[in-house]
């Protein structure tokens with residue numbers, strides 16, 4: 001009988017180089033851009049699985065078994081003045097996405113209660129508009145944040161677009177905001193393909209104001225928009241430079257009516273490889289798998305943790321559905337992962353933080369990272 005098995009050649013040189021780079025990060029070292037780009041370009045499944053296994057070791061070494069869960073509440077939907085090519089909420093495209101003005105306190109309190117019930121660390125108030133300036137809307141936003149903080153159910157986060165000046169960022173901090181979501185979307189080179197109504201530098205400036213105000217930064221991007229692997233690599237290094245605390249990796253879920261509606265989907269292994277590369281470039285950050293997870297990864301969703309993810313967006317996204325929270329919580333339990341992240345905090349990302357899961361020990365960074 002003829003065998004249909006295809007024997008694939010496994011490259012011993014790649015195996016050794018991946019191991020050398022993985023060990024370097026475990027030892028507290030850093031990847032050069034050239035080394036990272038080699039990882040982004042791995043093609044063979046045997047090499048990619050090697051990389052995932054190192055990314056998993058790095059996650060366990062720096063993050064333990066804690067997983068940071070976030071959810072979002074759409075605080076103002078649709079009719080956005082910006083033309084982001086991936087977004088259902090832009091007024092430039094006909095998408096059938098809902099439209100409403102800024103939410104009252106009740107739905108926000110409900111979202112916080114629901115999150116608390118499910119052990120979710122943070123709830124982000126998200127608004128579809130260009131950004132925030134001083135004025136009555138900033139007062140409303142600050143009121144919602146202060147109410148959430150006072151309710152004590154979850155960490156109040158927000159993603160409210162471009163911040164116009166330092167005073168706005170300081171007001172948000174004073175209201176109780178701890179972490180602000182502001183994605184760079186892609187590399188500086190590719191950004192104009194995603195949006196032309198504001199610039200990459202506008203986004204960097206917002207991040208500068210937030211950091212100066214003492215607000216943690218949640219910033220990542222979207223893959224599958226037509227960018228190259230080099231763009232993904234550049235994005236990861238820019239996020240390292242700006243000192244993002246949480247790095248969301250969204251995977252494009254093409255929305256009918258938007259310019260990216262017909263983009264071909266990324267293969268699951270390409271997505272997992274990208275997450276693993278981000279983990280090795282950003283070993284201490286929370287790498288969060290966010291929008292597009294269910295539709296693009298399907299049965300391979302649980303592998304994001306083996307690829308180095310340490311955070312997960314749960315509950316529905318802004319305009320698309322996610323799998324039920326209960327299913328995500330069961331997935332974490334089955335994997336031996338713990339969503340009780342709060343005690344962990346961001347302390348392991350601080351200067352001199354040891355990189356161990358407790359975030360409290362006083363070992364030298366390199367010592368702890370080699371365990």
Ligand code: SF4
Pocket residue numbers: 080081082083084087088089090091127128129130161
């Ligand atoms: S991504 Fe944000 S800024 Fe861009 S169109 Fe959508 S809601 Fe507006």
